[in-house]
Amino acid sequence: MLYIIGLGLYDEKDITVRGLEAVKSCDLVFLEHYTAILQCDIAKLEEFYGKKVIIGDRDLVETEADQILEPAKTKNVALLVVGDVYGATTHSDIFVRCQKMGIEVKVIHNASIMNAVGCSGLQLYRFGQTVSVCFWSEHWKPSSYYPKIKINRDNNMHTLVLLDIKVKERSEENIIKGRDIFEPPRYMTINQCIEQLLEVEKEQHLGVYDEDTMVVGMARVACADQKIVYGKMKDLLRYDFGAPMHCLLIPAPQIDDPELDHLEYFKYKSE
Amino acid sequence: MLYIIGLGLYDEKDITVRGLEAVKSCDLVFLEHYTAILQCDIAKLEEFYGKKVIIGDRDLVETEADQILEPAKTKNVALLVVGDVYGATTHSDIFVRCQKMGIEVKVIHNASIMNAVGCSGLQLYRFGQTVSVCFWSEHWKPSSYYPKIKINRDNNMHTLVLLDIKVKERSEENIIKGRDIFEPPRYMTINQCIEQLLEVEKEQHLGVYDEDTMVVGMARVACADQKIVYGKMKDLLRYDFGAPMHCLLIPAPQIDDPELDHLEYFKYKSE
Numbered sequence: 001m002l003y004i005i006g007l008g009l010y011d012e013k014d015i016t017v018r019g020l021e022a023v024k025s026c027d028l029v030f031l032e033h034y035t036a037i038l039q040c041d042i043a044k045l046e047e048f049y050g051k052k053v054i055i056g057d058r059d060l061v062e063t064e065a066d067q068i069l070e071p072a073k074t075k076n077v078a079l080l081v082v083g084d085v086y087g088a089t090t091h092s093d094i095f096v097r098c099q100k101m102g103i104e105v106k107v108i109h110n111a112s113i114m115n116a117v118g119c120s121g122l123q124l125y126r127f128g129q130t131v132s133v134c135f136w137s138e139h140w141k142p143s144s145y146y147p148k149i150k151i152n153r154d155n156n157m158h159t160l161v162l163l164d165i166k167v168k169e170r171s172e173e174n175i176i177k178g179r180d181i182f183e184p185p186r187y188m189t190i191n192q193c194i195e196q197l198l199e200v201e202k203e204q205h206l207g208v209y210d211e212d213t214m215v216v217g218m219a220r221v222a223c224a225d226q227k228i229v230y231g232k233m234k235d236l237l238r239y240d241f242g243a244p245m246h247c248l249l250i251p252a253p254q255i256d257d258p259e260l261d262h263l264e265y266f267k268y269k270s271e
Numbered sequence: 272m273l274y275i276i277g278l279g280l281y282d283e284k285d286i287t288v289r290g291l292e293a294v295k296s297c298d299l300v301f302l303e304h305y306t307a308i309l310q311c312d313i314a315k316l317e318e319f320y321g322k323k324v325i326i327g328d329r330d331l332v333e334t335e336a337d338q339i340l341e342p343a344k345t346k347n348v349a350l351l352v353v354g355d356v357y358g359a360t361t362h363s364d365i366f367v368r369c370q371k372m373g374i375e376v377k378v379i380h381n382a383s384i385m386n387a388v389g390c391s392g393l394q395l396y397r398f399g400q401t402v403s404v405c406f407w408s409e410h411w412k413p414s415s416y417y418p419k420i421k422i423n424r425d426n427n428m429h430t431l432v433l434l435d436i437k438v439k440e441r442s443e444e445n446i447i448k449g450r451d452i453f454e455p456p457r458y459m460t461i462n463q464c465i466e467q468l469l470e471v472e473k474e475q476h477l478g479v480y481d482e483d484t485m486v487v488g489m490a491r492v493a494c495a496d497q498k499i500v501y502g503k504m505k506d507l508l509r510y511d512f513g514a515p516m517h518c519l520l521i522p523a524p525q526i527d528d529p530e531l532d533h534l535e536y537f538k539y540k541s542e
Contacts, residue, residue: 008380013289016279016381020288084382086389092533095392099536107390109279109382109493110287111355114395116380118357121366124385125403129428130396155422157400222380262363265370 002072002103004091006084006110009222011040012048019108023049027075030056030068034167035090036082036113037187037245039223045080053080057168061090065097072103084112113221113247117160120216120228120249121262128157133193134164135186137172143200150208153253161197161248163188187244190217194237194248209233209250216249216266217241231268239268273343273374275362277355277381280493282311283319290379294320298346301327301339305438306361307353307384308458308516310494316351324351328439332361336368343374355383384492384518388431391487391499391520392533399428404464405435406457408443414471421479424524432468432519434459458515461488465508465519480504480521487520487537488512502539510539 003022008014015023023029029051031042038045046053056079060067071077085091085107098105118124129152131145145161152159166186174181198211209215211234219227219241227241255263274293279285286294294300300322302313309316317324327350331338342348356362356378369376389395400423402416416432423430437457445452469482480486482505490498490512498512526534 006382008287010289013292014287014380016285016287017291018281018284021284084386084389086395087386089394089529092389092392092394092529096529096532096536107493109285109387109390111277111380111382112386112389112395115355115358115383115386118355118363118383119378119380121363123360123363124357124383125401125433127401128399129426130398132396151426155400155426162396222378258360258363258367261367265367 001076002069002098002105003076003078003108004085004094004105005078005080005108006112007038007080007082008110009039009083009113009116010224012044014110014222016108016110019110020049022106022108023051023078025076026051026078028054028071029078029080030054030060031080032056032061032082032090034058034061035088037165037167038082039220065094069097069101069103072098073101084110084114087112087114111222113162114160116221117218117247117249119221120218120266121259122158122216122249122251123256123259126158126252127160128152128155130160130162132162132164133188133196135166135188136196143204146200146204146208149250150206153208153250156252156254158252159250161193161250163190163193163246163248165245188246190219190241190246190248191237191239193246194233198233214251216251216263217246218249219243219246221247228266229268230263230266235268235270272347273340273369273376274347274349274379275356275365275376276349276351276379277383278309278351278353279381280310280354280384280387281495283315285381285493287379287381290381291320293377293379294322294349294351296347297322297349299325299342300349300351301325301331302351303327303332303353303361305329305332306359308436308438309353310491336365340368340372340374343369344372355381355385358383358385382493384433385431387492388489388518388520390492391489391537392530393429393487393520393522394527394530397429397523398431399423399426401431401433403433403435404459404467406437406459407467414475417471417475417479420521421477424479424521427523427525429523430521432464432521434461434464434517434519436516459517461490461512461517461519462508462510464517465504469504485522487522487534488517489520490514490517492518499537500539501534501537506539506541
């Protein structure tokens with residue numbers, strides 16, 4: 001049996017009671033730790049569960065997934081996921097592999113950044129497609145999110161912008177030379193994201209947004225020190241949101257009154 | 272202090288460990304019980320928490336919210352919400368009122384139907400705006416969801432369709448006569464929803480979908496007996512999904528291969 005268990009967004013206590021019971025019944029516990037990061041030490045998880053937690057990087061969860069799936073044929077195995085289970089395509093792939101291998105799967109849901117951003121005051125049902133902004137490299141500057149944000153804005157929908165994280169990534173040079181040397185982890189900040197967004201607008205100038213567009217910067221959503229600021233892009237460009245993870249909301253051109261009433265409490269004040 | 276706590280989607284064990292600790296610290300515990308229903312007995316909640324749970328209907332949570340907020344000025348009060356906290360506009364309103372009254376609010380997130388539908392295999396980031404389908408009455412047949420589904424489909428986004436529930440509602444006659452007589456609760460089924468969708472398509476015929484469009488019917492998502500069926504509208508029109516709550520996904524015209532691989536496991540087979 002494979003349990004895929006969402007951990008929620010903050011620390012060891014955000015697991016559900018059902019999830020905790022499942023973890024405690026497991027012989028092996030893996031933690032997927034590259035599509036999102038945990039906001040607490042893994043040692044705290046281990047102490048809370050009374051179990052050793054094996055860190056699963058991209059290789060383990062994708063190309064070497066058999067290390068998780070083979071034992072699940074005969075034992076109880078847990079795959080822990082930060083946020084909810086189906087936030088990343090990877091976990092859908094794990095489900096499909098289990099079906100093919102005849103392994104029973106139980107999913108235990110939790111809060112995801114996709115629904116927790118409702119705490120901004122922007123109504124969840126008004127969100128359009130979600131976009132991701134990646135770190136640019138010298139030779140690769142993707143901006144496929146730009147037309148997607150345009151579609152959302154043209155149709156009066158909000159946009160959740162997820163920001164890149166790079167965990168255990170290798171430099172282009174090290175990939176070419178086949179060296180397993182990893183860069184230090186990097187987490188895109190709201191400042192970096194807005195800078196990139198404005199650069200793309202400047203180049204493609206379809207008028208999707210500009211530096212005066214009101215946006216919502218959100219850091220460490222659901223954590224004790226979560227930070228939410230509603231302000232102009234140009235103001236948030238320099239605002240210090242602190243530690244990761246960050247995300248950004250670009251509201252629909254028309255924000256409803258109850259949404260504005262709520263956003264009011266997060267309004268930007270110059271530092 | 273007011274804690275607004277998501278309960279998740281199934282039973283008493285879907286609360287988070289953090290949420291459970293908060294409930295146990297509270298002097299008063301309310302349950303919002305009209306925008307969604309709990310899939311377990313309230314007695315089971317009470318036993319699990321060791322607390323009396325006061326049912327909050329629409330009147331209590333909206334017009335008479337002071338019954339919840341006044342005590343929160345001096346005591347610990349919990350407002351429990353099925354799913355996640357900000358799924359319904361109401362809870363945003365409660366947050367704003369607390370700010371005005373100087374009451375500290377702590378939100379404890381959980382899974383919402385908005386993210387749990389990822390278990391269908393359709394990727395969450397590809398969903399456009401969410402729509403709601405209401406029961407029609409003789410004189411009121413809203414179909415404002417139809418152009419919204421069109422926008423989503425035209426732009427290759429999936430649509431989550433939420434289905435009406437009527438709890439503690441009065442008939443038009445009883446409202447006019449000012450009588451507090453309540454109708455038995457009603458939960459829209461996937462069958463009723465598809466019937467209505469097809470009727471609207473027939474009237475407005477913009478070609479948004481038809482009876483051969485592949486959709487995903489989902490019942491009791493995250494519960495032990497959840498049911499997911501991927502099939503043509505005309506097939507799901509007669510399929511028995513069992514007890515509430517139901518929802519429907521209308522995929523984007525173009526479904527990606529990994530999504531199809533996952534959906535395959537839920538494919539409709541004639542009964």
